[in-house]
Amino acid sequence: MSADADRADVEKVLAGDIAAFENIVRRWQGPLINLAYRFSRDRNRAEDMAQEAFLRAYRGLGGWRKDAAFSTWLFALATNLYRSEIRRIPPRTMSLDEIAEPPDSHARADGGTDESRDLAVRRAVLGLPEKYRETLTLFYFHEKDITQAARSLGVAEGTVKARLNRGREILRSKLPRLLDLHSKETR
Amino acid sequence: MKEDDLDRVLSGEIDIAPSPGFVRGVMAAVHRQTSASSPIPFPWMRALPGLAAGLFALAAMIVAVLKSAGRPESSPAQSWWMFALANAAEIAKKYGIDWIVLATLITAACLVVSMRLVNGRRALQ
Numbered sequence A: 001m002s003a004d005a006d007r008a009d010v011e012k013v014l015a016g017d018i019a020a021f022e023n024i025v026r027r028w029q030g031p032l033i034n035l036a037y038r039f040s041r042d043r044n045r046a047e048d049m050a051q052e053a054f055l056r057a058y059r060g061l062g063g064w065r066k067d068a069a070f071s072t073w074l075f076a077l078a079t080n081l082y083r084s085e086i087r088r089i090p091p092r093t094m095s096l097d098e099i100a101e102p103p104d105s106h107a108r109a110d111g112g113t114d115e116s117r118d119l120a121v122r123r124a125v126l127g128l129p130e131k132y133r134e135t136l137t138l139f140y141f142h143e144k145d146i147t148q149a150a151r152s153l154g155v156a157e158g159t160v161k162a163r164l165n166r167g168r169e170i171l172r173s174k175l176p177r178l179l180d181l182h183s184k185e186t187r
Numbered sequence B: 001m002k003e004d005d006l007d008r009v010l011s012g013e014i015d016i017a018p019s020p021g022f023v024r025g026v027m028a029a030v031h032r033q034t035s036a037s038s039p040i041p042f043p044w045m046r047a048l049p050g051l052a053a054g055l056f057a058l059a060a061m062i063v064a065v066l067k068s069a070g071r072p073e074s075s076p077a078q079s080w081w082m083f084a085l086a087n088a089a090e091i092a093k094k095y096g097i098d099w100i101v102l103a104t105l106i107t108a109a110c111l112v113v114s115m116r117l118v119n120g121r122r123a124l125q
Helices: A002-014 A020-040 A043-063 A070-088 A096-100 A105-111 A114-126 A130-141 A146-153 A157-174 A176-186 B003-011 B022-035 B044-070 B080-095 B097-124
Strands: none
Touching (some): A002 A043, A020 B022, A043 A070, A070 A130, A114 A157, A130 A146, A130 A157, A157 B003, B080 B097
């Protein structure tokens, strides 16, 4: 089981067996890179951010209190790093108004694919104010698990719920055309 | 748009796969970090006598100020605090405290600049 394997590998690393850290990296590389990608929307940058997260995890392994799952600790550490990294160098984004009114909206309606519309909606999340963007990103990354999202963000579950509602409201109000179109076509 | 549609778009994202050399890159960075020399710790044992002497000097100055403020011989209109401040300034002048303060500030500025330079270089690596 992953939790037991994590615990065993951490103990080995703390005892001086650096090679055991490779097991941790192999186990968590996918989730950490994907979380970074959702923050940055840039594959290369996501890998750089994930690498830095692993390095920090390695340096701070001794600080993991074993009362919480290793994954919870790792995601909280990575989330903190990604948030500050994105604050330092924000990803290239379009404003919500630009996304809401695409210059060639008829062409999109006739020829646009579901994929391109979905991509536009996901990019719109990056245009949200920071607290809503982070909450939506974490919530959907953790497969709509509010508790996990709250732990990663280090806030109360109620705060996550409130921010989710507000974030969705903003998206709905800014992207009515795009989302209506999607809604009609999927019916 | 229904709530479900937004949910479907945002939760239906396909995961990206890590590049093949990712694990190797991380482990190389970990080994680099482990083999790098650890930062020189602050020499507390050596600094302790200096810190103690500094604290002693500060305490002596405070006692001297309080003693002289305790016997106000100038105008009674002056408040106790004004008197204490004037005495502190006099003592500071006598012992050249202004130069000591200036030297301390320059040292602190040098320390801050060098620490920032080191941290900046670390972040770039």
